[in-house]
Amino acid sequence: MVNIMRQFLLAFSTYIFPIFATPLLTWLWWKVAGGQWSLVALVMLVPLLFGYFTAFVATGVVKRWRMTTGPRIGGAYVHHGFIYASKMAFVLLLITRDPMAIRIWFDWLAVALLAGSATAFGGWWHDLHAIRAGKIELTGLVASVAERALSTFAPPTYFAVGATYGVATIVGWQMVVEQPGLFPWVFAGAFAALAIVPSIVYFAVARPNRIAR
Numbered sequence: 729m730v731n732i733m734r735q736f737l738l739a740f741s742t743y744i745f746p747i748f749a750t751p752l753l754t755w756l757w758w759k760v761a762g763g764q765w766s767l768v769a770l771v772m773l774v775p776l777l778f779g780y781f782t783a784f785v786a787t788g789v790v791k792r793w794r795m796t797t798g799p800r801i802g803g804a805y806v807h808h809g810f811i812y813a814s815k816m817a818f819v820l821l822l823i824t825r826d827p828m829a830i831r832i833w834f835d836w837l838a839v840a841l842l843a844g845s846a847t848a849f850g851g852w853w854h855d856l857h858a859i860r861a862g863k864i865e866l867t868g869l870v871a872s873v874a875e876r877a878l879s880t881f882a883p884p885t886y887f888a889v890g891a892t893y894g895v896a897t898i899v900g901w902q903m904v905v906e907q908p909g910l911f912p913w914v915f916a917g918a919f920a921a922l923a924i925v926p927s928i929v930y931f932a933v934a935r936p937n938r939i940a941r
Contacts, residue, residue, distance in 0.1 A: 731861075734857050734861055735861065737857070738858055738861060741854050742798065742805070742811065742854075742858075743798070743807075745815070746807060746814040747810075749814040749815075750772075750813060753772065753813075753814060753817045753818055754768060754772055756821060757771045757817060757821070760821075760826070760827075764905075764908075766904055766908065766915075767901055767904060767905070769915065770897050770915060770918060771817050771897055771901075772813050773915075774893070774896075774897065774918045774922060775809075775812045775813045775816040775893060776809040776810060776812065776813035777809060778809070778812060778889075778919060778922045778923060779808050779809035779811060779812030779813060780809040783804030783805070783809075785927075786804075787802050787803035787804045788803070791867050792866065792867060793864055793866045793867060794864070794865055794867065795864060796862060796864065796865055797862075797863050798863075815850065816890065816893050819842075819850075819890065820894055822846075823839055823842050824839070824898070827898045827902065828901070828902060828905060830898050830902075836895060839895055839898060840894060840895050842894070843893060843894030843895075844886075844889075844890040844891030844894070845887065845890070846890060847886045847890025847893075848882070848884070848886040848887035848890060850886075851889070852878065852883055852886060855878055855882060856875060856882075859871055859875055860875070866878070880933060881933045884929050884933050885929050885933065885934075886926075888928075888929040892921055892922050892925045893922055896917070896918040896921045896922060899918075900915070900917070900918045
């Protein structure tokens, strides 16, 4: 029964939710943005590109992990970016439906904590059960060791992903609303922040684990 439930939840998280949630969230954020597609791109396209960037680096450059099932390119899912975009945009929508209302320091702190915590727990939970189900492999590690390794880098790294995305997206949203011509620079900056900040956290917390291996 536990295995059946695990398989269902993993299938929902990996395939069903991204397929159905991505177009729905795109439409919802388009409504929030008042039909301004540049704002929708900040919310949806930045994490989508980040998802593919992460997959490329993790599976093709550092060769840290790989997927073992489903439609893949190399060691990553074909739709990897859509998994990131749908879940991260969903969390942000739960946090705020008016990015322009985020102004005081407490608001920014709340966004970072909520987005970071949701991403950290959700990402760790998914990857943990994917490892147990044999759907994700950490290179050179058996499942039990992979679980322990995951616990060292996943929570802080995934927290950094969610917090950076939440703050960078809302900062970018407010800048583009006030100065639409800045969109290309804001988009590039949001992607750069999302690529750099979690990477720094990952390599900082994963170092002892690499040495131990």
